[in-house]
Amino acid sequence: MTPPSTDARHKPVMLAEVLSALAPRDGGIYVDGTFGAGGYTRAILTAARCKVLAIDRDPEAIAGGAAMLADFPDRLTLVEGRFSDMEELAGRFGITMIDGAALDIGVSSMQIDDGARGFSFAKDGPLDMRMEQAGPSAADVVNAAEPEHLSRIIGILGEERKARAIAQAIVKARGAEPILTTQALVRAIERATGRQRPQDRIHPATRTFQALRIYVNRELDELAHALAAAERLLKPGGRLTVVTFHSLEDRIVKRFFAERSGKLPAASRHMPGREAEMAARFVPLFRGHQEAGSAEIAENPRARSAKLRAGERTAASPLPLNLDDIAVPHIEGQRN
Structure with a gap:
C-alpha cells in the first residue's frame, strides 16, 4: 500500500494560534510530538530557520513525511515513536534541550478517514x-x-x-x-x-x-508523560503548546499548567520543606485557553471542539509527575 502523503487532507487545527504561541526563531530546536500530516512541522520550519524533531507513533505518518524531508533535508528529523519518549528520542540525535514543543492530541483526520484503521x-x-x-x-x-x-x-x-x-x-x-x-x-x-x-x-x-x-x-497516560517530558526538555524561555479535542485531555493539560504555574498546589506540597516545589515551572502565555475562530470552524469542523493551552518554561527545576495530581483517570492495566 502506498503511504499517504502530507497533503491538504489534514488541516492543522488553530495553526495561526499555535505558531503565535510557539514563536519559532532562527537557530531554535523544536519538537512536533504529533507529526500526523506534517502541518505544524512545515509551518514551524517555514516561519524560521530552525530545526524540528518530528515524532509520530503511526508508521504510516512517518512514511508519508518522506517528501517533506526532501524539502527540509538539513532541518527536519522524522522519527517513529511515542511523544512520551521525546527525551530518549531527542537524545538519539544529540538534543538535550529544546526551544519549543507542539502537541496536537488525539486521532488525526487521516486515521479517521481510513476505514481500514x-x-x-x-x-x-x-x-x-x-x-x-x-x-x-x-x-x-x-x-x-x-x-x-x-x-x-x-x-x-x-x-x-x-x-x-x-x-x-x-x-x-x-x-x-x-x-x-x-x-x-x-x-x-x-x-x-x-x-x-x-x-x-x-x-x-x-x-x-x-x-x-x-x-x-493509552492516550491519557501518554499525554501526561509527554507533558512532563517536555517540561524536562524545554530550556528557560522555551514554549509548550497543546491542542486538545475533548474534556478528558483538556482537563489534564489544564491541571498540568495550573500546577506547574503555582496555581494548583499538589497535596504533597503541603509538607514542610517543599517550598522549592512551589516555584512556577511555566508562565501562561495567555489566560485560560484559546478556541478556533468561526471562519476556521466553518472550513474545518474538527476545530469546533479544539482548545489551545500554552506556557513558557522558567528556570525552575522540573517537578516529578504525579498522575493523580493532574487528573489522569485510573483504569486497571493502563498506568505506566
Missing part, C-alpha cells in the same frame, strides 16, 4: 484503532474484557452515561459471534442506545469508540 464508526472496517499498528486491538478488548471492566472503560474514558447497558449489549453480541468490525460494534451499541435520531447532536457510538481508542493507545 478502524477508528471511525461511520466507515466499516476491521475493529482495530491501534495508532502504532501493534499490540492488542480494539477487537481484542471488546471480545475479551470482563463486563465490569468494559463498563469502566466506556464510562470513564468515554464519559458515557449508558456505559453499563452498552457493555452488557456488547457482551451479549460477542456471545453469538466475535465482534470484529466497526459496524458490528455499532450494531451492538445501538441495541443499548437506539439508533441516532434527527435531534441527536452526536452518534450513539461516538463516546464508546472514543473510550476504546483512548484505552487501546
Whole structure:
C-alpha cells in the first residue's frame, strides 16, 4: 500500500494560534510530538530557520513525511515513536534541550478517514484503532474484557452515561459471534442506545469508540508523560503548546499548567520543606485557553471542539509527575 502523503487532507487545527504561541526563531530546536500530516512541522520550519524533531507513533505518518524531508533535508528529523519518549528520542540525535514543543492530541483526520484503521464508526472496517499498528486491538478488548471492566472503560474514558447497558449489549453480541468490525460494534451499541435520531447532536457510538481508542493507545497516560517530558526538555524561555479535542485531555493539560504555574498546589506540597516545589515551572502565555475562530470552524469542523493551552518554561527545576495530581483517570492495566 502506498503511504499517504502530507497533503491538504489534514488541516492543522488553530495553526495561526499555535505558531503565535510557539514563536519559532532562527537557530531554535523544536519538537512536533504529533507529526500526523506534517502541518505544524512545515509551518514551524517555514516561519524560521530552525530545526524540528518530528515524532509520530503511526508508521504510516512517518512514511508519508518522506517528501517533506526532501524539502527540509538539513532541518527536519522524522522519527517513529511515542511523544512520551521525546527525551530518549531527542537524545538519539544529540538534543538535550529544546526551544519549543507542539502537541496536537488525539486521532488525526487521516486515521479517521481510513476505514481500514478502524477508528471511525461511520466507515466499516476491521475493529482495530491501534495508532502504532501493534499490540492488542480494539477487537481484542471488546471480545475479551470482563463486563465490569468494559463498563469502566466506556464510562470513564468515554464519559458515557449508558456505559453499563452498552457493555452488557456488547457482551451479549460477542456471545453469538466475535465482534470484529466497526459496524458490528455499532450494531451492538445501538441495541443499548437506539439508533441516532434527527435531534441527536452526536452518534450513539461516538463516546464508546472514543473510550476504546483512548484505552487501546493509552492516550491519557501518554499525554501526561509527554507533558512532563517536555517540561524536562524545554530550556528557560522555551514554549509548550497543546491542542486538545475533548474534556478528558483538556482537563489534564489544564491541571498540568495550573500546577506547574503555582496555581494548583499538589497535596504533597503541603509538607514542610517543599517550598522549592512551589516555584512556577511555566508562565501562561495567555489566560485560560484559546478556541478556533468561526471562519476556521466553518472550513474545518474538527476545530469546533479544539482548545489551545500554552506556557513558557522558567528556570525552575522540573517537578516529578504525579498522575493523580493532574487528573489522569485510573483504569486497571493502563498506568505506566
